[in-house]
Amino acid sequence: MDNYLLIHKSILPAYYEKVLKVRRLLESGQEKEVSQAARAVGISRSTYYKYKDFILEPSEGKVGRKAVFSLMLAHEAGVLSSVLSRISEKGGSVLTITQSLPIHGQASVTLSLDVGEQKIATAELLEELKQLDGVEQAKLVAVE
Numbered sequence: 001m002d003n004y005l006l007i008h009k010s011i012l013p014a015y016y017e018k019v020l021k022v023r024r025l026l027e028s029g030q031e032k033e034v035s036q037a038a039r040a041v042g043i044s045r046s047t048y049y050k051y052k053d054f055i056l057e058p059s060e061g062k063v064g065r066k067a068v069f070s071l072m073l074a075h076e077a078g079v080l081s082s083v084l085s086r087i088s089e090k091g092g093s094v095l096t097i098t099q100s101l102p103i104h105g106q107a108s109v110t111l112s113l114d115v116g117e118q119k120i121a122t123a124e125l126l127e128e129l130k131q132l133d134g135v136e137q138a139k140l141v142a143v144e
Contacts, residue, residue, distance in 0.1 A: 079134030
């Protein structure tokens with residue numbers, strides 16, 4: 001968790017909260033395109049894209065219970081299995097797995113996890129997954 005801080009939003013620039021508003025508009029279906037949603041809240045598309053992967057919003061009451069990871073894995077036997085084993089070893093529980101068809105030897109995988117009983121911080125788990133053979137990219141998409 002060395003890369004994360006808990007900061008009161010009143011001291012942050014207003015556009016950080018606007019990035020969250022854009023995300024909510026898109027997720028709810030109120031807006032279909034990023035450019036429309038960004039315009040509606042008063043920020044540029046580039047501001048949204050610059051910060052969207054770094055600004056996360058906890059849900060009320062259950063902070064730290066669920067996490068979503070996006071992974072790019074080499075299309076080799078055992079890579080996904082090693083990822084799932086590491087998550088299990090650290091006390092995480094897989095809720096859903098979405099995997100794309102492999103293209104150019106890589107497959108995109110999205111994992112939603114229950115991290116409530118996890119033995120290590122979610123950021124530490126992410127770093128451990130990045131070190132596994134065949135894991136080409138790994139990022140935290142959301143935490144609830």
